[in-house]
Amino acid sequence: MPDKTILEIARYSPEQDTNxxxxxxxxxxxxxxxxxxxxxYIKDKVDGSLTYRWSCxxxxxxxxxxxxxxxxxxxxxxxLSSCGGHKIRxxxxxxxxxxxxxxTELSDFLLKLKKVKPWLIRRDTPPLSQGEFLQTPxxxxxxxxxxxxxxxxxxxxxxxxxxxxxxxxxxxxIALAQRYNMDNRDQGAGERMAVxxxxxxxxxxxxxxxxxxxxxxxxxxxxxIQQYKLKAVLDWMKRLLPPSHSHKEGQGxxxxx
Amino acid sequence: MNPSTAKPRPAxxxxxxxxxxxxxxxxxxxxxxxxxxxxxxxxxSVFVAAFVIATLLxxxxxxxxxxxxxxxxxxxxxxxxxxxxTISLFFVLFHTITWFNLAPRAMAIRLRGQRLPDIVIxxxxxxxxxxxxxxxxxxxxx
Numbered sequence: 600m601p602d603k604t605i606l607e608i609a610r611y612s613p614e615q616d617t618n619x620x621x622x623x624x625x626x627x628x629x630x631x632x633x634x635x636x637x638x639x640y641i642k643d644k645v646d647g648s649l650t651y652r653w654s655c656x657x658x659x660x661x662x663x664x665x666x667x668x669x670x671x672x673x674x675x676x677x678x679l680s681s682c683g684g685h686k687i688r689x690x691x692x693x694x695x696x697x698x699x700x701x702x703t704e705l706s707d708f709l710l711k712l713k714k715v716k717p718w719l720i721r722r723d724t725p726p727l728s729q730g731e732f733l734q735t736p737x738x739x740x741x742x743x744x745x746x747x748x749x750x751x752x753x754x755x756x757x758x759x760x761x762x763x764x765x766x767x768x769x770x771x772x773i774a775l776a777q778r779y780n781m782d783n784r785d786q787g788a789g790e791r792m793a794v795x796x797x798x799x800x801x802x803x804x805x806x807x808x809x810x811x812x813x814x815x816x817x818x819x820x821x822x823x824i825q826q827y828k829l830k831a832v833l834d835w836m837k838r839l840l841p842p843s844h845s846h847k848e849g850q851g852x853x854x855x856x
Numbered sequence: 857m858n859p860s861t862a863k864p865r866p867a868x869x870x871x872x873x874x875x876x877x878x879x880x881x882x883x884x885x886x887x888x889x890x891x892x893x894x895x896x897x898x899x900x901s902v903f904v905a906a907f908v909i910a911t912l913l914x915x916x917x918x919x920x921x922x923x924x925x926x927x928x929x930x931x932x933x934x935x936x937x938x939x940x941x942t943i944s945l946f947f948v949l950f951h952t953i954t955w956f957n958l959a960p961r962a963m964a965i966r967l968r969g970q971r972l973p974d975i976v977i978x979x980x981x982x983x984x985x986x987x988x989x990x991x992x993x994x995x996x997x998x
Contacts, residue, residue: 611876613874631905805894807890
């Protein structure tokens, strides 16, 4: 017989409830089971009305993020046996509106993501006949860490600034902006800086550093934001210099093609 | 049922479900050790500010002549000032060291495709600190 554990799960039904409440379920604990397996067990065998998001169950899709014992976690990457104690408390990711049970509302996050223009921006559009944009392994490495983000929003649930200041663009979006700034094929750093060198952007960050601690993909959003702040200050100082010394805006001037 | 004549339900509107919007408590920083540590660190800046103010007062006393400076030095020797200075020294050192250690996070410098190791970014800060401290010490104690 496998060990058993109790899951305390936040339930919220928009049709019936004004506030969430907790419901407890007893689930078996197998050595290889993650929290998501226990949720699927409840959904299949105990209570089909339990609502939560999941897809890949392998840390790629970023949809199964929840608060596990008060800590933002991907439930597909959190073993039941590692949660400790006989009770595991599951809540929807903090600071997000809750649609139902463990499902959070992501529209606001997606709008913020779009705001930082996370795509390659080019001032010129050379004809296809000129061939592809080439990139050396060194150029790839310079931004690869920031490109590992899976938009799981755990960093938003960890960041108190996100909770206290809902207009703050947030860690993942800024890290993703930095991912494109560092890409040698991109020329949009100036456009992104105009959006992010702002109290709602990088200057909203107080460097609590929790985003980096909880990131399941080791993106280091806090590092990205501090690097962005340094860049903003250097850009500002360069503007104080005479125009002949001023920095050429954007990157990717010396493209290998 | 014709939608135009249907009475809207008070609690639920189709396509616009009622989201639960949790409020952030004023005491959000008490619940978790990481948050509490962050707030304590921020609060300790008050002592760094106290040190800055004491230094500025010292400079003003210096400008106002030897008597004013002697009075300033005398005031620094009171037990309250000594306790405050000790606490300030601790937190100035704490903030200096943690700040220098964080510098590599903000400076991702790449040389020949490799990111410079953290120590290479942090070390010059410590060296400069030592040089300035020795220079100030020499000026004061000679």
